[in-house]
Amino acid sequence: MTNMLAIAIAQLNPIVGDVTGNRDKVVAAWETAADQGADIVLYSELVLSGYPPEDLVMKPAFMRHLRDAVDAICAHTAKRDNGPALLLTTPWDIDGTRFNAVLLIERGKIVDVRAKQDLPNYGVFDEKRVFAAGPMPEPISFKGVKIGVPICEDVWTPNVVAHLAKAGAEIFLVPNGSPFEADKGGLRRQLIADRVGETGAPMIYCNEVGGQDELVFDGGSFGLNGDGSLGVALPCFAEGVVTSNWVKGDDGTWACASDAPKVAHPTGLDAIYQTLVLGLRDYVNKNGFPGVVIGMSGGIDSALSAAVAVDALGPDRVRLVMMPSPYTSADSLEDAELCANMLRTGIESINIGPAMGAFDQMLAPAFEGREPDIAEENIQARSRGMILMAISNKFGHMVLTTGNKSEMSVGYATLYGDMCGGYSVLKDLYKTTVFDLCHWRNENTPAGAMGPDGMVIPERIITKPPSAELRPDQKDEDSLPPYDVLDDILHQMIEGERSVRDIVDSGHDEATVRRVWRLLDRAEYKRRQAPPGVKITPRAFGRDRRYPITNGFTNLVT
Ligand SMILES: Nc1ncnc2c1ncn2[C@@H]1O[C@H](COP(=O)(O)OP(=O)(O)OC[C@H]2O[C@@H]([n+]3cccc(C(=O)O)c3)[C@H](O)[C@@H]2O)[C@@H](O)[C@H]1O
Ligand SMILES: Nc1ncnc2c1ncn2[C@@H]1O[C@H](COP(=O)(O)OP(=O)(O)OP(=O)(O)O)[C@@H](O)[C@H]1O
Numbered sequence: 001m002t003n004m005l006a007i008a009i010a011q012l013n014p015i016v017g018d019v020t021g022n023r024d025k026v027v028a029a030w031e032t033a034a035d036q037g038a039d040i041v042l043y044s045e046l047v048l049s050g051y052p053p054e055d056l057v058m059k060p061a062f063m064r065h066l067r068d069a070v071d072a073i074c075a076h077t078a079k080r081d082n083g084p085a086l087l088l089t090t091p092w093d094i095d096g097t098r099f100n101a102v103l104l105i106e107r108g109k110i111v112d113v114r115a116k117q118d119l120p121n122y123g124v125f126d127e128k129r130v131f132a133a134g135p136m137p138e139p140i141s142f143k144g145v146k147i148g149v150p151i152c153e154d155v156w157t158p159n160v161v162a163h164l165a166k167a168g169a170e171i172f173l174v175p176n177g178s179p180f181e182a183d184k185g186g187l188r189r190q191l192i193a194d195r196v197g198e199t200g201a202p203m204i205y206c207n208e209v210g211g212q213d214e215l216v217f218d219g220g221s222f223g224l225n226g227d228g229s230l231g232v233a234l235p236c237f238a239e240g241v242v243t244s245n246w247v248k249g250d251d252g253t254w255a256c257a258s259d260a261p262k263v264a265h266p267t268g269l270d271a272i273y274q275t276l277v278l279g280l281r282d283y284v285n286k287n288g289f290p291g292v293v294i295g296m297s298g299g300i301d302s303a304l305s306a307a308v309a310v311d312a313l314g315p316d317r318v319r320l321v322m323m324p325s326p327y328t329s330a331d332s333l334e335d336a337e338l339c340a341n342m343l344r345t346g347i348e349s350i351n352i353g354p355a356m357g358a359f360d361q362m363l364a365p366a367f368e369g370r371e372p373d374i375a376e377e378n379i380q381a382r383s384r385g386m387i388l389m390a391i392s393n394k395f396g397h398m399v400l401t402t403g404n405k406s407e408m409s410v411g412y413a414t415l416y417g418d419m420c421g422g423y424s425v426l427k428d429l430y431k432t433t434v435f436d437l438c439h440w441r442n443e444n445t446p447a448g449a450m451g452p453d454g455m456v457i458p459e460r461i462i463t464k465p466p467s468a469e470l471r472p473d474q475k476d477e478d479s480l481p482p483y484d485v486l487d488d489i490l491h492q493m494i495e496g497e498r499s500v501r502d503i504v505d506s507g508h509d510e511a512t513v514r515r516v517w518r519l520l521d522r523a524e525y526k527r528r529q530a531p532p533g534v535k536i537t538p539r540a541f542g543r544d545r546r547y548p549i550t551n552g553f554t555n556l557v558t
């Protein structure tokens with residue numbers, strides 16, 4: 001039995017469904033780990049299929065591809081003498097039942113298999129739909145060492161780890177597919193510290209990195225020693241293969257050699273901003289777009305969306321379009337141009353006045369006797385949407401929508417107008433966080449940013465009152481409560497699931513709370529038609545928060 005293990009953590013960015021590409025990444029990471037002298041490589045959850053594979057695993061052809069890829073990995077890794085073993089995670093059929101599994105591959109052979117026992121089926125997770133739960137797992141024996149390999153959710157409660165410890169596990173290696181939420185990094189550390197505290201055995205947590213539709217996996221893999229101290233920590237938001245040496249002491253416990261890297265992880269607005277950047281970058285690149293196109297109004301939402309896009313893709317892949325109407329103020333024109341200059345993108349201008357005139361004329365007979373109202377206002381937003389989609393069709397750039405969570409909550413956006421587009425980076429950010437992030441970005445250049453250093457959003461864009469500019473002198477606060485009030489009410493309703501009574505008791509005006517509740521319920525139909533966007537909060541719209549559109553449960557109920 002060995003008393004030294006060189007353990008490589010492979011923090012990779014797979015593409016869901018791209019089994020061949022993922023196989024090649026697994027092999028490349030294995031080669032790197034072999035060069036680093038690793039004994040064993042730990043990969044993140046379902047690295048071969050990408051996480052979450054969703055219904056792809058229901059296709060027999062997809063499962064066959066995964067088997068073929070595992071065969072290829074076995075064949076490749078058998079060729080190098082003394083290469084490391086792999087703890088490779090993949091969807092896997094055993095006797096006709098499909099599991100979320102981890103394979104121990106040694107010298108080109110699958111020598112052991114374990115399945116995830118605790119399948120998450122809440123929030124954004126739907127694993128019970130596609131996988132069967134495995135039995136309580138037993139430790140895997142590697143070089144005479146008993147290793148516990150619980151998979152992600154298996155470590156979120158004590159049971160599986162306690163069982164493994166009782167069965168003699170001395171060290172835990174945990175593959176994870178844990179998506180980002182604000183402040184989740186600290187929660188994960190605490191959770192792993194709790195498990196380590198319960199068993200006294202070290203735990204190495206390998207997380208995926210990268211964007212997958214609405215989810216961003218922030219990486220940030222780490223290992224804790226048996227006394228709870230930090231042994232090793234990889235960066236967040238970047239791939240990496242890091243081997244650390246773990247040594248068994250005379251007291252029988254394993255500890256990480258002190259020279260292992262311990263990279264500090266970003267928190268707060270820094271982590272949120274980097275999540276937006278990685279989410280957008282991966283959505284655009286993994287789906288093969290040459291870049292994005294954004295309607296640039298001179299307002300704060302399009303400015304922050306543009307800043308994130310430039311940081312994600314570089315200025316050359318971001319196309320900004322100002323589309324003035326007769327209601328567009330001189331300040332907006334100036335601010336949009338200044339922001340584009342600061343972001344080094346350039347900006348083009350396409351006047352929607354002629355389109356508005358044409359629609360007025362075309363609709364005049366149908367609208368005869370009716371006063372201008374929201375129908376005409378929305379034609380402006382829809383004209384802009386039409387122009388952006390035309391540019392997208394012509395040049396291939398994906399349209400980025402700019403709506404934030406406050407607006408999406410209350411339906412403050414025009415269907416087929418400013419809601420038109422393929423992806424939204426601000427979708428899960430309340431307007432108050434939009435303001436905070438603009439300040440943060442002006443004071444900081446995020447790690448890995450492809451945009452310019454320092455200030456990128458003109459101060460006036462942040463300080464002027466938000467306006468949709470769909471009629472003269474329109475301000476958001478004419479139709480909505482001030483954003484600090486609105487956001488607090490929404491936060492209590494959405495993330496807190498609090499009742500009208502509780503929210504009123506927290507200090508808000510009852511009529512306002514009831515109105516916001518009504519708007520929130522009513523706008524569900526719009527949200528179902530909204531593009532996907534980066535999940536940031538514990539309760540993002542979409543698969544995280546599922547409410548009926550046709551909904552008879554009203555705010556008459558407290
Ligand atoms: N339950 C339901 N299921 C399916 N469809 C439903 C529906 N209820 C209404 N509808 C349809 O939806 C239509 C109404 O939606 P829509 O056409 O979008 O129009 P609507 O929501 O009435 O107006 C858009 C609102 O967003 C504001 N806005 C627009 C643009 C930008 C900004 C900003 O500052 O960011 C704000 C604007 O000032 C206005 O208050 C109805 O005419 C009806 O056809
Ligand atoms: N004049 C314009 N030129 C280009 N795009 C526009 C213009 N006006 C609105 N848009 C697009 O429609 C979106 C909704 O803008 P609007 O001004 O109505 O509300 P907003 O939520 O305050 O957004 P912003 O803060 O970006 O102005 C904008 O973010 C932008 O993408």
Ligand SMILES: NC(=O)CC[C@H](N)C(=O)O
Pocket residue numbers: 045120125151152153154156176177178179
């Ligand atoms: N893939 C999983 O099992 C993830 C579930 C876990 N609660 C997390 O968010 O990290």
